[in-house]
Amino acid sequence: MLLIDLCIQGLIQGAIYALIALGLTLVYGLLRILHVAHAALFTLGGYVGVVVTNGSGSFLLALLTAMLIVGCVGMASYRVIYKPLLMRPPLIALIASIGVFIASEELFRLVFGAYGLSYTNPPLKGQVEILPGISLSHARILVVVLAVGLLSGMGWLAVHTRIGIAARATVVDPAMAASSGVNVETIRYASFFIGSAFAGAAGVMVSLLNNLVEPTMGAVPSYKALAIIVLGGLGSVRGALVASLALGVIEAFGTIYVGHILDRDSIAFAFLIMILMVRPQGLLARG
Amino acid sequence: MPDAVPFHFMYAHNAPVRFVGGAQHEETEMRHYIKSALSTGMLATGVLAAGVLVAGSMVMSASADTIKIGFNVPLTGFAAADGQSALHGAELGVGQVNAAGGINGEMLELVVYDDQASPKEAAPLAVKMITQDEIVAGVSGSYSGATRAAATIFAESKVPYISAYAIHPDITRAGDYVFRTSFMGEVQGRAGAKLIGEMLGKKRVAMVTLNNDFGKSLATGFKEQAGNFGIEIVAEYEYSIKDREFGPIISKIKADKPDAIYASGYFFTAGPMVSQIRAAGLDQPVVGQEGYDSQKFIEIAGGASEGVLITTSLDRDSSAAETKDFIKGFAAKAGYPADMVAASAHTAILVLADALKKSGSGDKAALRDAVAKTDLTASTGHISFNALGEVQKDVQVQIVKNGNWHHHSVISDAVLLAPPAQ
Numbered sequence: 086m087l088l089i090d091l092c093i094q095g096l097i098q099g100a101i102y103a104l105i106a107l108g109l110t111l112v113y114g115l116l117r118i119l120h121v122a123h124a125a126l127f128t129l130g131g132y133v134g135v136v137v138t139n140g141s142g143s144f145l146l147a148l149l150t151a152m153l154i155v156g157c158v159g160m161a162s163y164r165v166i167y168k169p170l171l172m173r174p175p176l177i178a179l180i181a182s183i184g185v186f187i188a189s190e191e192l193f194r195l196v197f198g199a200y201g202l203s204y205t206n207p208p209l210k211g212q213v214e215i216l217p218g219i220s221l222s223h224a225r226i227l228v229v230v231l232a233v234g235l236l237s238g239m240g241w242l243a244v245h246t247r248i249g250i251a252a253r254a255t256v257v258d259p260a261m262a263a264s265s266g267v268n269v270e271t272i273r274y275a276s277f278f279i280g281s282a283f284a285g286a287a288g289v290m291v292s293l294l295n296n297l298v299e300p301t302m303g304a305v306p307s308y309k310a311l312a313i314i315v316l317g318g319l320g321s322v323r324g325a326l327v328a329s330l331a332l333g334v335i336e337a338f339g340t341i342y343v344g345h346i347l348d349r350d351s352i353a354f355a356f357l358i359m360i361l362m363v364r365p366q367g368l369l370a371r372g
Numbered sequence: 373m374p375d376a377v378p379f380h381f382m383y384a385h386n387a388p389v390r391f392v393g394g395a396q397h398e399e400t401e402m403r404h405y406i407k408s409a410l411s412t413g414m415l416a417t418g419v420l421a422a423g424v425l426v427a428g429s430m431v432m433s434a435s436a437d438t439i440k441i442g443f444n445v446p447l448t449g450f451a452a453a454d455g456q457s458a459l460h461g462a463e464l465g466v467g468q469v470n471a472a473g474g475i476n477g478e479m480l481e482l483v484v485y486d487d488q489a490s491p492k493e494a495a496p497l498a499v500k501m502i503t504q505d506e507i508v509a510g511v512s513g514s515y516s517g518a519t520r521a522a523a524t525i526f527a528e529s530k531v532p533y534i535s536a537y538a539i540h541p542d543i544t545r546a547g548d549y550v551f552r553t554s555f556m557g558e559v560q561g562r563a564g565a566k567l568i569g570e571m572l573g574k575k576r577v578a579m580v581t582l583n584n585d586f587g588k589s590l591a592t593g594f595k596e597q598a599g600n601f602g603i604e605i606v607a608e609y610e611y612s613i614k615d616r617e618f619g620p621i622i623s624k625i626k627a628d629k630p631d632a633i634y635a636s637g638y639f640f641t642a643g644p645m646v647s648q649i650r651a652a653g654l655d656q657p658v659v660g661q662e663g664y665d666s667q668k669f670i671e672i673a674g675g676a677s678e679g680v681l682i683t684t685s686l687d688r689d690s691s692a693a694e695t696k697d698f699i700k701g702f703a704a705k706a707g708y709p710a711d712m713v714a715a716s717a718h719t720a721i722l723v724l725a726d727a728l729k730k731s732g733s734g735d736k737a738a739l740r741d742a743v744a745k746t747d748l749t750a751s752t753g754h755i756s757f758n759a760l761g762e763v764q765k766d767v768q769v770q771i772v773k774n775g776n777w778h779h780h781s782v783i784s785d786a787v788l789l790a791p792p793a794q
Binding site: 086087090091094095097098191194198199200201203207210212220222225291294295296297299300301302304305336337338340341344345348349350 | 455
């Protein structure tokens, strides 16, 4: 029973990782840039979620607003940070991204205060017994529903719509895609919007599970999401999903059984190193 | 483009949008960036330097006849919330001393620096406070890492230094000039064992330990005394300060079925932890420590915080005038209720002010001796120091009731709570 419970806890954490890592792997696939500032968008989602919920009383409204706002800020980050640097070595864009990420932490602190924000009346607190002896809060169930819904929705878009097919073509060969009439810029903006909106949704859900949004909430995702996309195979969407779920479960078991030797991050990176020794290209090379 | 993406972690050479020239071109391009980066850096440094000069001269102009106390505190970075509270507490103390006529007619002045809770910031700031600002003594409103780094410099320079709430054992061991007005982790851990084993009568305990110096030293003290109070530790789990998600640990505790949970942490880890513990249906008593001691803990954990017990320094329901004044003054100044770090910083300032009054002169050795002989009632109770400079005072047990911290009990067992003397 404990083993099943730990698996479930791990998959919930993995679902959150997946929502965050998706945007990162999309951006890497399109631009070959490691978008560290993505984690700042995750934090922004958390803040929008708390502020809108506390202001309006509607969590659904907060979730949608957060996804919309964070998606737009994601597009703006492409326009303002990355687009002017596309002709530069990727290292320059990476440094800019890290700079924006660090600055954003202090900006959140200045705007929202150092203590962080909490829900005055946290929604979705009810419990459901999913298996005998294992009950989950509505919030945790929503994390899974949201991750499955959003990610399969995106999968459907990628396979069945013109923009999805164009996006995949752009990842494989931007020059050829452009010469076949694909508007590469549109694809980039759309990818930033979707990836950022998903990170925003993850931010809202994490803020609800912890009932706390802090300026430094993005610190762990900023590097763990990088580990996940490396683990999955850089640029591979499917790989990132598999890696997210695997990492969530490995961490859940690791925290209990080797937690006194390695903390959660060390477990994640030990797992990453072990996998890369066997499969240097990552779990799934390209999805 | 090839189908498989080569693996380059930080620097992807094959960016499809970039390669326009050969190696030569790339090199000149690189140089160009380095140059512009350097000039931007220099410009930024210049601006910063100008800012520091302006700030510095402001301090100078205001400080003709004042006694300066250095105060390093994290005002940015991850510890900024505690830093802000500590600063309010210290400023309140300085304000109270000055309003009551200062130190034999001279006013106190707080020289404040942001150390970001980082040793590499705190060390140079300590040097600056001692050599340039010419402070008579220093107070740390910061965490252990930064405080240890600064304490060494204060001790070597023979300038008195008080750690307000940093708990690492090595801080006071830096030298004779370093004191601490808060409990060491071990001492509070022992008090926790007495609280659970004797006062609550719970014998099977699961420990959740924060794996930094704070949590580890609490766990050491708790385990040292657990046997004496008949406690059986059924399991101990560790987590890092970055963790906010405790699902797996809580699932395992559920299976362990303990009578009580002894969990170390700060309000920003303990808040999510306690709310997740209760959300998972566990109803055992949760016992924490001074790291929980903030109204923000109650705000984060919400209804789940009801009944949580902590060992700490500040008694919200104290009838002592010093504590009542502090609690009232703090809420008026800061706009939110007082917490442990604020009370500790406030106490440290009052200890220094008291010693300054008694030592009279500007002599730092005399001031150090006066601090060592402290016998003062402050906002966190009656303060005196042992030979190592560790505080000797009672442990307050507080409980959350109706959304506020309240008095539960006091542990005043001098033998159990004796800090190490060397």
